Structure formats: structure tokens, C-alpha cells
Amino acid sequence: MNALTAIQPQLSLGDWLADLAVDALIDEADLSPKPGLVDRRGSGAHTDLHLGLMHASALALWPSFKAMAEAAQQRGEIDLHLREEVGRIGREGEVEMLRVTGGVNTHRGAIWALGLLSAAAALDVSALAPAQVALRAARLALLDDRAAPVTGDSHGAQVCRLYGVHGAREEAQLGFPAVIQQALPQLARSRVAGVGEQNARLDALLAIMTQLADTCVLYRAGMAGLVSMQSGARAVLAAGGCASLDGRRRLRDLERDMLRLRASPGGAADLLAATLFLDRLQHGLPAQLGSL
Numbered sequence: 001m002n003a004l005t006a007i008q009p010q011l012s013l014g015d016w017l018a019d020l021a022v023d024a025l026i027d028e029a030d031l032s033p034k035p036g037l038v039d040r041r042g043s044g045a046h047t048d049l050h051l052g053l054m055h056a057s058a059l060a061l062w063p064s065f066k067a068m069a070e071a072a073q074q075r076g077e078i079d080l081h082l083r084e085e086v087g088r089i090g091r092e093g094e095v096e097m098l099r100v101t102g103g104v105n106t107h108r109g110a111i112w113a114l115g116l117l118s119a120a121a122a123l124d125v126s127a128l129a130p131a132q133v134a135l136r137a138a139r140l141a142l143l144d145d146r147a148a149p150v151t152g153d154s155h156g157a158q159v160c161r162l163y164g165v166h167g168a169r170e171e172a173q174l175g176f177p178a179v180i181q182q183a184l185p186q187l188a189r190s191r192v193a194g195v196g197e198q199n200a201r202l203d204a205l206l207a208i209m210t211q212l213a214d215t216c217v218l219y220r221a222g223m224a225g226l227v228s229m230q231s232g233a234r235a236v237l238a239a240g241g242c243a244s245l246d247g248r249r250r251l252r253d254l255e256r257d258m259l260r261l262r263a264s265p266g267g268a269a270d271l272l273a274a275t276l277f278l279d280r281l282q283h284g285l286p287a288q289l290g291s292l
């Protein structure tokens with residue numbers, strides 16, 4: 001022990017989960033080159049977003065993720081009371097996000113996905129495998145928050161109605177299939193192939209994009225934009241992924257198409273952050289929390 005560790009405050013479960021959630025958001029934002037999305041190179045298909053804003057927004061959400069985890073830890077079971085508590089904290093998080101960004105939607109979908117997952121993780125730290133946490137998050141998402149505003153006019157709700165697809169809400173209620181069935185297995189395969197962590201994460205993002213009905217893309221670019229995103233992502237992976245020369249060429253083609261269509265796969269980006277969160281979580285609690 002030295003002077004620094006002696007005065008270090010105790011890390012709580014809520015602190016740790018909020019750290020993981022914010023880290024996942026920052027890692028997602030920094031990952032480059034992502035087609036159509038904000039990254040280290042620029043703002044992608046967005047005119048109102050930039051990397052600094054994504055970072056500021058992610059950091060501002062730390063207290064919300066901590067509060068959602070603590071609510072779950074204290075309640076200890078999945079019920080309507082916890083669902084409504086998490087919903088209330090999530091809505092307050094959205095208000096804080098909009099205050100910090102001057103009214104720009106940087107992380108609406110991410111508050112939803114990572115908020116549910118933080119609460120789900122805190123509910124049972126003896127079962128932190130991705131599928132276990134996603135299942136608890138799904139059970140929470142399936143409960144009907146009576147205080148939630150009717151969101152029939154959100155961009156997501158509009159295109160879900162128009163095209164008959166499922167959006168952010170249903171993705172969570174189904175236990176995040178894009179994360180559990182697409183992204184995490186691809187992340188593992190690419191890591192085993194030795195492509196390097198950044199390429200493995202890009203491959204995981206593309207795996208999500210091959211299947212997702214991303215309502216951000218549908219709203220801006222319609223069904224043609226969604227088909228272009230899904231087939232472009234499939235082409236990159238079929239060519240050998242982001243680490244291969246041919247895969248990189250296909251990734252550039254996909255980016256060109258997305259920018260031409262003004263399309264940005266914001267839902268896929270949120271789910272990549274959820275993937276990185278669950279990936280870290282499965283390594284278990286840090287030593288300081290081992291006695292929980």
C-alpha cells in the first residue's frame with residue numbers, strides 16, 4: 001500500500017458498472033473507420049455530431065448508469081417497481097444528455113440498451129455471462145413502464161410502423177439477438193484469427209449491420225438504405241473482414257454508399273457498445289469487488 005491507494009475511495013458495484021458502460025461508449029465512438037458514423041476521422045453522415053460531443057455525452061451519463069445499477073442491486077429482483085425506477089432514471093439521463101449536447105440526440109438508444117444491461121448485471125453478479133445478463137435485461141424490458149410517454153411520433157416508432165420492423169425496444173425485449181447471436185461470436189472469431197482488436201471490433205459492428213433493422217438508417221434512407229447497409233456489411237465480412245485488403249475495399253464502398261444516402265447506423269453503433277460492455281463483464285468482478 002502507498003499514499004495513493006491508502007486514500008483511494010472504495011469502488012462500489014454501481015461505480016464499476018457505470019465505468020464499464022461509459023468506457024464502452026467511448027470505445028465505440030473512437031473506433032475507426034466506421035461507415036457513416038462519428039469516429040476519430042470525422043462526423044460521418046452527421047452534421048450535428050462530432051467526437052468531442054460523443055465523449056462529453058458519454059461521460060455525462062455515468063451517474064445515470066450508476067443509479068440504474070444501484071436501483072437494481074437494492075431491489076434485487078425483476079419487477080414493475082424496478083422497471084419504472086430504471087425508466088425514470090433513463091428519462092432523466094436523456095434530459096441530462098440533451099442539456100450537455102445542446103439538444104442533440106447523441107445516445108438515446110444507448111441509454112436504453114446500456115441502462116437495461118447495467119441494471120441486469122447488478123441484479124446477479126454470480127451470473128455475468130452475456131446471455132444471462134441479456135436475458136435479465138429482456139425480462140426487465142418486457143415489463144410495461146406505466147410512466148413512459150407514448151412515443152408514437154419518435155423517428156423509431158414512425159419507421160417501425162411504416163416498414164413493420166422491430167426497433168430498439170423489441171431488440172431489448174428479445175434479449176439483444178444482434179449482440180448475442182451476431183456481434184459477440186464475430187468478435188471472438190476475429191480475435192482468434194489474430195486480426196487485432198480494432199479490426200475485430202469493426203467486424204463485430206459489421207456483423208450487427210448484416211441483420212439489424214436499424215431505424216436510424218430507415219428514417220433517413222428508407223428500405224433501399226437499409227438493404228444497402230446490410231448487403232454492404234455482408235460483402236465486407238465475406239471478403240475476409242476489415243483486416244483483409246479486399247475487405248477494406250468493400251468497407252470503403254460501404255462508407256461511400258452510406259454517405260451518399262446520408263445514412264448512419266446509429267442503432268448498430270449502440271449495440272456495438274452493448275457488445276463491448278458484455279464482453280468486459282464476462283471476465284467477472286474486479287478484485288476490489290470480489291467479496292460481493
Ligand SMILES: CC(C)(COP(=O)(O)OP(=O)(O)OC[C@H]1O[C@@H](n2cnc3c(N)ncnc32)[C@H](O)[C@@H]1O)[C@@H](O)C(=O)NCCC(=O)NCCS
Binds near residue numbers: 087089167169271
Ligand atoms: C426504446 C427507446 C430507445 C425509444 O425507441 P423508439 O422506438 O421510440 O425510437 P427512437 O427513434 O426514439 O430511438 C431509437 C434509438 O435506438 C437505436 N436503434 C435504432 N434501431 C435499433 C434497433 N433495431 N435495435 C436497437 N437499437 C436501435 C438508435 O440509436 C436510435 O437512436 C427509448 O428511448 C424509450 O422509449 N425510452 C422510454 C423511457 C425509458 O424507459 N428510458 C430508459 C430506460 S433504460
Ligand SMILES: Nc1ncnc2c1ncn2[C@@H]1O[C@H](COP(=O)(O)OP(=O)(O)OP(=O)(O)O)[C@@H](O)[C@H]1O
Binds near residue numbers: 029038046220267269
Ligand atoms: N459513433 C456514433 N456516430 C453516430 N451515431 C451514433 C454513434 N454511436 C451511437 N450513435 C447513435 O445514433 C443515434 C443518432 O442517430 P440520428 O442522428 O439518426 O438520430 P436522430 O437525431 O433521432 O435523427 P436525425 O438526426 O436523422 O434527425 C443516437 O441516438 C446514438 O445512439
